[in-house]
Amino acid sequence: MNNMFKTFKTEEFRRAGRFYRQEIKNNYRNFLVAIITALMWSGLVVVQPYLIKRIIDDSIIPNRPALMVTFLSFLLLAGYIKALSIGVRRYFGMQVSYNVEADIRNNIFGHMQKLDFSFHDRVPTGELMARGTGDASQVRMAFAIAPLATANIVLLFVLSATLLNISLLLGGLILFSIPLILSMASKFAAKAISISTKVQESQAAMTTEVEELLGGIRVVKAFGKEDSASDKVDKATDGIFNTSMELLKLRSTFVPLFELIPMAVSMLVLLVGGYITINGLISLGDFVAFTQYIILLVWPLRITAWFLSEIPRSVAASNRILDLLEEKPNIIESNKSENLPSKGKGEITYEGVKFRYGQDTVFEDITFTIQPGKTVAIVGATGSGKSTLAYLLPRLYEPSSGSIKIDGVDIRNIELEELRKNISIAFEESFLFSNTAEENITIGSDVLDEESIKRASSIAQADDFISELPEGYETKVGERGYGLSGGQRQRVALARAIIRKPRILILDDAMSAVDASTEEEIRQQLKTVMDASTTLIITNRVPTIEMCDEIIFIEDGRVKAQGSHENLKRDVKSYRNLLLETEKV
Numbered sequence: 148m149n150n151m152f153k154t155f156k157t158e159e160f161r162r163a164g165r166f167y168r169q170e171i172k173n174n175y176r177n178f179l180v181a182i183i184t185a186l187m188w189s190g191l192v193v194v195q196p197y198l199i200k201r202i203i204d205d206s207i208i209p210n211r212p213a214l215m216v217t218f219l220s221f222l223l224l225a226g227y228i229k230a231l232s233i234g235v236r237r238y239f240g241m242q243v244s245y246n247v248e249a250d251i252r253n254n255i256f257g258h259m260q261k262l263d264f265s266f267h268d269r270v271p272t273g274e275l276m277a278r279g280t281g282d283a284s285q286v287r288m289a290f291a292i293a294p295l296a297t298a299n300i301v302l303l304f305v306l307s308a309t310l311l312n313i314s315l316l317l318g319g320l321i322l323f324s325i326p327l328i329l330s331m332a333s334k335f336a337a338k339a340i341s342i343s344t345k346v347q348e349s350q351a352a353m354t355t356e357v358e359e360l361l362g363g364i365r366v367v368k369a370f371g372k373e374d375s376a377s378d379k380v381d382k383a384t385d386g387i388f389n390t391s392m393e394l395l396k397l398r399s400t401f402v403p404l405f406e407l408i409p410m411a412v413s414m415l416v417l418l419v420g421g422y423i424t425i426n427g428l429i430s431l432g433d434f435v436a437f438t439q440y441i442i443l444l445v446w447p448l449r450i451t452a453w454f455l456s457e458i459p460r461s462v463a464a465s466n467r468i469l470d471l472l473e474e475k476p477n478i479i480e481s482n483k484s485e486n487l488p489s490k491g492k493g494e495i496t497y498e499g500v501k502f503r504y505g506q507d508t509v510f511e512d513i514t515f516t517i518q519p520g521k522t523v524a525i526v527g528a529t530g531s532g533k534s535t536l537a538y539l540l541p542r543l544y545e546p547s548s549g550s551i552k553i554d555g556v557d558i559r560n561i562e563l564e565e566l567r568k569n570i571s572i573a574f575e576e577s578f579l580f581s582n583t584a585e586e587n588i589t590i591g592s593d594v595l596d597e598e599s600i601k602r603a604s605s606i607a608q609a610d611d612f613i614s615e616l617p618e619g620y621e622t623k624v625g626e627r628g629y630g631l632s633g634g635q636r637q638r639v640a641l642a643r644a645i646i647r648k649p650r651i652l653i654l655d656d657a658m659s660a661v662d663a664s665t666e667e668e669i670r671q672q673l674k675t676v677m678d679a680s681t682t683l684i685i686t687n688r689v690p691t692i693e694m695c696d697e698i699i700f701i702e703d704g705r706v707k708a709q710g711s712h713e714n715l716k717r718d719v720k721s722y723r724n725l726l727l728e729t730e731k732v
């Protein structure tokens with residue numbers, strides 16, 4: 148008994164409890180229907196043996212067949228309503244549980260949208276997937292069982308009262324054994340809570356490994372690393388196997404016990420009950436009803452034990468979900484919500500910006516201003532922080548100090564949605580979703596008309612090859628679609644970035660896989676449409692740099708120099724050397 152209360156007194160349990168109460172509140176109508184019909188069911192369960200007792204004592208023994216018909220029709224009615232209540236409870240109870248599951252998933256994925264990149268650096272995708280799928284279903288289970296369990300616990304009490312009412316001695320004997328069974332169940336629950344946490348942890352580890360393996364399957368195969376990769380997966384699989392076996396062993400010892408105990412109790416009843424009936428202490432009808440009640444007792448006991456074993460798993464799962472949901476976004480949404488000036492063309496100012504990933508300082512002091520409408524190359528050695536510089540602008544990461552302004556407005560005072568709407572980034576690694584080419588281009592923009600899509604694509608030099616795909620713009624591309632080359636993918640991603648007509652366009656090595664003449668073409672086209680916006684091009688390619696109005700050269704966490712390519716080449720030795728190196732490559 149102590150054990151059971153310990154399980155229910157942990158902070159984890161209380162935390163999950165608050166979460167469950169909130170979910171019940173959100174679904175209280177359906178939940179109420181489920182509980183009421185479940186309670187109705189437990190009432191009717193108790194009525195049935197009572198009617199049988201009345202049939203025996205009032206109709207069979209005194210030989211009054213007419214009464215039998217009355218009782219039988221009541222019995223029939225009770226049976227019918229009972230069946231109906233099961234259906235209704237199931238429907239509404241399950242509906243609540245599916246609502247809860249969907250709610251949790253929406254919350255998780257909604258919350259993840261708010262978290263910045265540093266969160267994703269820390270938490271592997273596999274773990275997020277495990278929470279969004281496995282843990283969410285685990286919590287759902289608790290809600291699916293809750294009405295049933297409530298009804299069965301109530302039934303347990305009603306049956307106990309009825310048993311005691313029929314015979315204090317026999318009822319007492321039976322009820323005495325119940326705490327015994329419950330304490331066993333709680334011992335089981337306490338152990339199960341820790342093991343099932345381990346199982347879920349190793350499942351998450353497995354998902355991470357498999358994701359990594361499958362994500363990098365080409366590299367793995369090309370480098371003949373299949374063995375070491377599958378070793379890792381094997382290890383993760385072993386982890387799941389071992390912890391699952393531990394849980395299985397626990398279940399295998401306890402479940403048969405739960406099965407056996409009620410059996411032994413029934414034998415006891417027949418013995419003692421038969422004796423007191425023969426001696427006239429209770430009526431025959433009472434005895435028959437009593438044995439029926441004992442059989443009925445088995446069911447709620449099992450359900451309760453099951454419920455007790457599910458609760459810890461569900462508590463563990465909801466705690467993991469809550470950990471995730473309570474993860475505070477580093478990026479605090481501003482409460483000022485200033486708007487960007489509608490006339491602004493994208494002036495960018497970084498002032499004294501410091502930034503570090505964890506402990507690794509990337510920027511000591513970044514200070515520069517980019518005039519609106521300019522096209523600026525960000526140049527720097529690999530690892531100097533060029534990409535990081537770009538990530539700071541849409542607040543994918545947050546500087547530790549300093550300020551960044553767009554058209555004179557501090558980006559911390561702009562609503563995130565508004566801020567990000569005004570900035571487009573095309574990455575070197577162009578991720579395509581398993582959607583049509585068109586959907587991949589229009590993702591995240593409100594522009595949907597065909598003409599704009601075609602225009603953006605032709606600027607990105609993507610229109611020609613997309614039109615030649617089997618189904619043109621309707622062709623599925625991405626992971627599960629038509630295979631595009633690296634340069635083609637980059638051009639689709641570029642079209643995605645420019646269709647939004649952003650105030651600031653950032654190309655982070657976004658044309659690295661595109662050949663020089665196509666890149667030149669793209670740059671010419673871009674000039675005509677991006678006139679109204681500022682463009683940052685992260686690159687170390689000289690021909691690209693030469694097309695830019697200005698260069699910002701990053702070195703040792705600072706802006707080493709800013710100016711025209713010609714001037715930098717003349718004045719800055721490390722700049723010259725870097726470009727020479729790049730040329731050679």
Ligand SMILES: Nc1ncnc2c1ncn2[C@@H]1O[C@H](COP(=O)(O)OP(=O)(O)OP(=O)(O)O)[C@@H](O)[C@H]1O
Binds near residue numbers: 505
């Ligand atoms: N998510 C991250 N977590 C921790 N450190 C990171 C992370 N991303 C980058 N870094 C580190 O920060 C530094 C700057 O990285 P960044 O990607 O901005 O450089 P880069 O100039 O864009 O390099 P490249 O030319 O190779 O793209 C590097 O030392 C890198 O190792």
Ligand SMILES: [Mg+2]
Binds near residue numbers: 533
């Ligand atoms: Mg980079």
